[in-house]
Amino acid sequence: MKAEEKVFENIEQMLRLSPVACELLQKAVIEGDKSLLDEISRIERDGDDLRRETARIIYKGAFLPYLRSNILRMVEDVDDILNTIDKAGKYYRKIHNLDFLRSSLEIARILELNVLLCKVMSKNFIEFFRNPEKLKEAAIVVRMLEKEADTLKHSVLELVTGLKLDFWDGLFTFNFIESIEEISDVVEDTMDTLQVVVLSL
């Protein structure tokens, strides 16, 4: 297998991990089951391994020099998706009073949007290079869903301010909400980088 093919295969593999991690986080929050968070951390470490291996292949000479920085940036962006999901899981683990998060329709929707965003990216990654029209469609979807997640975050933060939580639960609940919305931001960043890469290739 050519080095370039291996790089794309690794990125696709990293992207395939993202909806799995998002679904685990969604299940953990809906069911209040923190034991699922360990699996998210394991997935994040698998992502790290793939990122290191991919960076090594690029440094060894895959792709023309002018393409390398953007490809490496895309690898880091994808890794950042997994890191952010894991970060959200880590904040969730620290929250004691989970009632609000379990019952909030807004939180459930943001988590659902993250799953959708990651599925759109992972299922079409290779196709994006063959069919740039599909990439354009996906970019619109990603922007729409990210905007919805952002609106929901602001709406849910309004509700959080009315909750009677102790300081640490309030802080970690706030950080958790920020992080789950950040997942959609990072997917959008990845999409932007991907568009640059497809254009350069």
Next chain:
Amino acid sequence: MRVEEIMNKRVEFVGPDITVLEVIEKIVNKRIRVVVVRFKEGEYGVITIRDIVFKCLAKGADPEAMKAHEIASKPIIAVEKGTSLKDLISIMERSKISNVFVKEGDKIIGYVSLTEVIAGYLIGRLL
């Protein structure tokens, strides 16, 4: 793609006697575009931001004095959970409405606006 896969589950209900100003407050605070007026069990009306502007503000009425039931559109157009996106689009086109509610039995479980239709259509092509 089915309506429940794309619907917005954040349906906000209000009573028929709250003021239009309170409806505006709810729409702004919750960052939504539609509220459902519950007249009695199983009987609903809908208020969109369009209703607020055209049926209250444009007529020079006082939103603090006008009640929700005065500007609510009745009955609401709703489809059963499980309806396909294609059928939903044709209902929207036929009825010339931009918000369709999704019900399960007598209960409203969500709504789909034109934005959700576009997102659902594109997601359906990608997944």
